[in-house]
Amino acid sequence: MSTDNATEREQERNEPGPFETLGRGLRLSPELRSGLAFTLVLAAITSIGRLVVPVSAQKVLDNGLFGAGGPDVRYVLGVTAIGIGVLAVTTASNYLMNKRLFIVTETALANLRRRTFRHIHDLSMLHQQSERRGSLTARVTTDIDTVSQFLQQGGMQIITSLAQIVVATAVMIVYSWQLALAVWVVFVPVSLLIKWLQKHLANAYSNVRKSVAMMLSAVSESVVGAGVVRSYGVGARTSQRL
Known part of the structure; x- marks a missing residue:
C-alpha cells in the first residue's frame, strides 16, 4: 500500500501545471493561436467597459449632483452619454470576442477529434484489446467536451478576469494607492x-x-x-x- 501511495505522489509531482498544459495545447492545436492577440485586445476592452458603470456613477454623484455649485445637469448628461457610448463599444467587443472564440475553438476541437479518431484507429489490435473500450470512447467524447467547455467558458473567463484585474488595479491606484x-x-x-x-x-x-x-x-x-x-x-x- 505504501508503495502505491508513493507511486501516486510521484505521479502527482510529475503532473504538468495548468499553464504548462495550456501551452502544450496551443502548440498541439495551432488553430487556437489564430487571432489570439486580437481576442486579447477585445477582452481588455470588455474589461474596461465593466468598470465604466461604477466610475460613471461616482462622477455623476460627486461632481454632477452633489458638486460644490449644486446639481449640474449638463455634466450629468455628458457623463451619461459617454458611459452609454463606452458600454456600446464594450458590448460590440464582447460579441466579437465570443464569436471569434467559439469559431476558433470549434474548428480546433473538430480537428482534434479527427486526429484522436485517427490515432485510435492506428493503434495495434493488441493495444485496443488490452485497453478498456470506455477509456477509448471517453477520449473522443467526454474529454473533448471538457476541453470545449474550458475553452469557451473557462478560457474566456480567465482572459477577461486577468484583464479586469489589471484595469481595476490601475483605477484603484489612480483613486487611492x-x-x-x-x-x-x-x-x-x-x-x-x-x-x-x-x-x-x-x-x-x-x-x-x-x-x-x-x-x-x-x-x-x-x-x-x-x-x-x-x-x-x-x-x-x-x-x-x-
Missing part, C-alpha cells in the same frame, strides 16, 4: 489558496475521469458481450454492475 495596497494584501493569499485547492481539484477530477471510463466500459461490454452474458447466466451480476 492605499486602497489598492489593501486589496492586494487580501488578494495575494487568496491566490495562493486557490492554487492549493486547484491541485486537489485536479486529483479529484482525475478520479472522476477514471470513473467515467469504467462506467462507459461497463455499458459497452454489456452491450457487445450480450450473447456471452446470456450464455453464462450472469445477467443479474451485469445488471448490478451497471
Whole structure:
C-alpha cells in the first residue's frame, strides 16, 4: 500500500501545471493561436467597459449632483452619454470576442477529434484489446467536451478576469494607492489558496475521469458481450454492475 501511495505522489509531482498544459495545447492545436492577440485586445476592452458603470456613477454623484455649485445637469448628461457610448463599444467587443472564440475553438476541437479518431484507429489490435473500450470512447467524447467547455467558458473567463484585474488595479491606484495596497494584501493569499485547492481539484477530477471510463466500459461490454452474458447466466451480476 505504501508503495502505491508513493507511486501516486510521484505521479502527482510529475503532473504538468495548468499553464504548462495550456501551452502544450496551443502548440498541439495551432488553430487556437489564430487571432489570439486580437481576442486579447477585445477582452481588455470588455474589461474596461465593466468598470465604466461604477466610475460613471461616482462622477455623476460627486461632481454632477452633489458638486460644490449644486446639481449640474449638463455634466450629468455628458457623463451619461459617454458611459452609454463606452458600454456600446464594450458590448460590440464582447460579441466579437465570443464569436471569434467559439469559431476558433470549434474548428480546433473538430480537428482534434479527427486526429484522436485517427490515432485510435492506428493503434495495434493488441493495444485496443488490452485497453478498456470506455477509456477509448471517453477520449473522443467526454474529454473533448471538457476541453470545449474550458475553452469557451473557462478560457474566456480567465482572459477577461486577468484583464479586469489589471484595469481595476490601475483605477484603484489612480483613486487611492492605499486602497489598492489593501486589496492586494487580501488578494495575494487568496491566490495562493486557490492554487492549493486547484491541485486537489485536479486529483479529484482525475478520479472522476477514471470513473467515467469504467462506467462507459461497463455499458459497452454489456452491450457487445450480450450473447456471452446470456450464455453464462450472469445477467443479474451485469445488471448490478451497471
